[in-house]
């Protein structure tokens with residue numbers, strides 16, 4: 001920040017005149033806005049341990065009825081982004097949501113897009129535009145911008161899932177809002193992952209004769225993702241990331257417009273060092289235990305923990321279990337950065 005001066009070097013009467021006209025001099029802030037070589041990052045590498053979050057979330061279940069909460073969510077707040085930041089990473093909202101047996105989270109739709117990634121419990125479901133999407137551990141459920149969604153619970157144990165939203169971006173644009181709706185009528189039909197898009201490489205023939213649907217597939221069952229990771233690991237050299245992207249089966253593009261989603265497998269004892277990227281990310285542990293080294297900081301993780309990765313970070317992921325694979329779910333802002341034209345893989 002040398003050579004460009006500070007605001008204090010300007011005469012007070014000049015500063016007051018600028019301020020009265022609602023303008024600012026750029027030069028005292030230029031280097032902060034455009035730092036050399038690497039962004040000035042406030043987001044920090046952070047681990048949220050599930051063993052700490054789970055009791056707090058269950059307590060919220062006792063303290064706050066669903067009727068009052070509407071959505072019972074604890075938001076992961078990156079301490080580098082300010083004390084009340086509803087952001088785990090600069091563009092990523094992450095919440096842990098609890099729904100108890102018999103509860104119903106009412107129908108609504110909103111401009112931000114959301115996904116759910118199930119952490120524990122059986123019997124939860126989300127309804128999107130009349131399609132009932134069962135929620136089992138590791139399933140990814142999409143609730144894209146503008147689509148009606150409501151959650152319910154037909155099981156016996158608490159159901160907890162991770163919410164990932166593009167809310168920070170929509171909020172920055174002052175474009176976030178929500179509409180309430182009557183409960184949806186549910187179609188009596190299995191979700192599209194079990195019918196229209198049963199297998200990668202096969203599409204309903206009709207899909208070739210019409211424009212691609214924006215959101216043809218709303219549920220990605222973990223059982224199939226896990227199997228596909230194992231198959232991919234068989235042809236991936238050790239030390240290279242075994243990673244699958246969640247895409248729109250009709251276009252092959254990322255399944256959502258702003259945030260990207262993928263699943264990673266680390267083989268027993270394996271360490272993977274992905275390239276530095278211009279994106280920020282959040283990693284969520286589906287199974288396994290290990291360590292992440294992010295910009296020199298070591299964070300331990302085990303099942304259901306969640307980790308924030310700042311932009312341009314040096315990342316190394318180690319599976320510390322010599323016998324079992326580790327599975328991670330990744331959320332990043334690559335789709336947004338690609339659309340904006342500055343996405344970079346840095347080495």
Ligand code: GTQ
Nearest residue numbers: 071073095097114149163
């Ligand atoms: O479940 O619909 O974490 O609308 C934040 C906003 C969850 C939801 C969140 C939401 C939802």
Ligand code: FE2
Nearest residue numbers: 108110114149
């Ligand atoms: Fe919602």
